[in-house]
Amino acid sequence: MRAVAVAVAVLLAASVASAQTVVQLKPSPPPEPPIGFIFELKMGTLIPRVGDEEGISSNPYETIFGNKSMLFGGAEADFVAWRGYGSVTVGFAAGYAEKYAPAILVTDGPDNGQPSTEKTALIIFPLRIPVAYRFDATWTRWGIPFVPYVKLALLMTPWRVTKGGTTEVVNGLSGSGLKWGYGFTAGVAFILNVLSPQMAKDMVTDTGIRRTYIFAEYNYDKIDDFGKIGLNLSARYFTFGLGFEF
Amino acid sequence: MPTPLRAGLVLLVVASPALAQSISLNFGGFGAGGTVTSLPFSQQSCLDGNSYIIQWTASGLGGACSDMQIFVTSAQGCPPAGPNTLVTDGGTSADVILETVSTSDLQAGSGQIASKRLRDMPSLGGNCPDGQDFTNAVCAFVMYRPSSTNCDGTVTSSSNLTLHYDAKPPVPPSMNLLAQDSKIVVQLGAEGETLLRYEIQYAEAPAGDAGPVWRQGPNLEAAKTSQSITGLTNGLTYLVRAQSVDVVENVSGYNTPLSATPQTSNGFWGEYKDAGGHDLGGCSTADAAVPSVIGALGVLISLLWRRR
Structure with a gap:
């Protein structure tokens, strides 16, 4: 009888043990800080709409460079000024784009229009002050790793034309200047944190980078001194890049 | 023998050739x-x-x-x-x-x-x-x-x-000319020994039997490979020759002259102006629009900042 009682007690103890559920309390993610910074690297290709200038007889960009695009690369730093249902950022972006091609001979002979041994280049340094709204509630509230955003920017674009390595001068007019304009950008970012949450947590701890993302955006830049007739460096183009939010 | 002492002895033996x-x-x-x-x-x-x-x-x-x-x-x-x-x-x-x-x-x-x-x-x-x-x-x-x-x-x-x-003069340089707008690019290459510089001369190609009147062009350091002769007249044929100078100032004598004719060419800016482009180059403030936009942006940023 005593042996039976012991066996029952052991069984009871075992059953109680097996009924226990191990609950691990997962710490909630830290709240979004009220302010932050974003850094982006981007690149793309663009063709300035030089031929859109009123009264111009041909498109000199096409004449010199054909239909080949300028290679563009740039970086943008943004300050997260407001965070609520989404976030608003203000920043500064700088880029560089260039295109080289042979100059064209201008002669009375059969060489007229033929490529010269001299190279000419159009070089632009797009600068912009963008204000952006990012609808990042998709990620912060619903966990959807896609964040759409729009930007409005003031654009300043120093430009320079070279021939034979120096600024080209025609009839005393130097081929360099500064054009102003504005631009709209619409894009979507894919939050890479979703691919490896643990690595994302480690990055927050180790580097302070809260989010890493890749993005694609469409840019509508109107760079014509706000409608003034002159060299038109407006462009519509896509850029792609990598971003980090701190 | 204690190990450090032994190690020191080995070091001395190894180091002795260096002290020789x-x-x-x-x-x-x-x-x-x-x-x-x-x-x-x-x-x-x-x-x-x-x-x-x-x-x-x-x-x-x-x-x-x-x-x-x-x-x-x-x-x-x-x-x-x-x-x-x-x-x-x-x-x-x-x-x-x-x-x-x-x-x-x-x-x-x-x-x-x-x-x-x-x-x-x-x-x-x-x-x-x-x-x-x-x-x-x-x-x-x-x-x-x-x-x-x-x-x-x-x-x-x-x-x-x-x-x-x-006391051996160097060999005259190999030469190639590129005719460009108002200039000729002279490309030179050393033949043989290490050189100090090249000396370049140029002249307008004579019309008749008269010999060319050579003018001293810019010298070119031997470490470089090309030099431009600028300020030339487009459409006029020029003769160019060069000689090598070695490190003790021995000169090779001039090579066989080559000819080139600079020609007018348009870069992007020239093509733009030829097409009737209105831009004059230089900076533009776009009247009052730019200061206005910058001011508006400043106000926006300050408002956002104060809201925080």
């Missing part, structure tokens, strides 16, 4: 620390009787048992057996002994010999022949006593100093 006898030479007055190892000189310098000095440094030669001889040899590098003062049947010149340093002076560890004429090198025999190019080595040699009895150890200078008599 050595002699180094350098050309005095031509860069500190023996940075100049070759002393090229021209026929003119030879004829002028120009001279040089040698500084020597000896270490570990407390047991030297012969005078140290500093000499110039036509051999390839410094011989391990001291200077050869005999003229061989094969025509090899006898080495020229520049100076003998006594064993007592050797104890000082360093010194300098009296200045010597550049022309006193074996290959020249004291002359300055035309069109010749010789390189001779400057060496030092001393014997020492590796044991208490024998005087059979030898030390040869470790420095690789050379005297280079160069």
Whole structure:
């Protein structure tokens, strides 16, 4: 009888043990800080709409460079000024784009229009002050790793034309200047944190980078001194890049 | 024996060759620390009787048992057996002994010999022949006593100093011309020896039998490969020639002239202006629009900042 009682007690103890559920309390993610910074690297290709200038007889960009695009690369730093249902950022972006091609001979002979041994280049340094709204509630509230955003920017674009390595001068007019304009950008970012949450947590701890993302955006830049007739460096183009939010 | 002591002994044994006898030479007055190892000189310098000095440094030669001889040899590098003062049947010149340093002076560890004429090198025999190019080595040699009895150890200078008599003109450069807008780009290449620079001349191609009137163009450092002659008239044919100048100012003489005709060309800016482009270049403030936009942006940022 005593042996039976012991066996029952052991069984009871075992059953109680097996009924226990191990609950691990997962710490909630830290709240979004009220302010932050974003850094982006981007690149793309663009063709300035030089031929859109009123009264111009041909498109000199096409004449010199054909239909080949300028290679563009740039970086943008943004300050997260407001965070609520989404976030608003203000920043500064700088880029560089260039295109080289042979100059064209201008002669009375059969060489007229033929490529010269001299190279000419159009070089632009797009600068912009963008204000952006990012609808990042998709990620912060619903966990959807896609964040759409729009930007409005003031654009300043120093430009320079070279021939034979120096600024080209025609009839005393130097081929360099500064054009102003504005631009709209619409894009979507894919939050890479979703691919490896643990690595994302480690990055927050180790580097302070809260989010890493890749993005694609469409840019509508109107760079014509706000409608003034002159060299038109407006462009519509896509850029792609990598971003980090701190 | 304790391990550290044993290790120290091993170190001493290993390090002993590094503390062995050595002699180094350098050309005095031509860069500190023996940075100049070759002393090229021209026929003119030879004829002028120009001279040089040698500084020597000896270490570990407390047991030297012969005078140290500093000499110039036509051999390839410094011989391990001291200077050869005999003229061989094969025509090899006898080495020229520049100076003998006594064993007592050797104890000082360093010194300098009296200045010597550049022309006193074996290959020249004291002359300055035309069109010749010789390189001779400057060496030092001393014997020492590796044991208490024998005087059979030898030390040869470790420095690789050379005297280079160069009376051989360089070869004219290879040349290619690129005609551009109001300029000609001259592309030059060295043929053979190391050069100092190229000298370029150009002239308008003469219409008749008259010879071209050559004008001095810009010189080109030998380290570079192209040079532009600017300010030329488009449509006019020019002749261009160049010569090489080596490190002792020997000149090659000018190469065969080539011709090129600069032609007007349009870059992007020229094409834009030809197409009727209105832009005048330079900065534009776009009237008051830009300051207004910047101001509005500033207000927006300050509002956002205050809201925080």
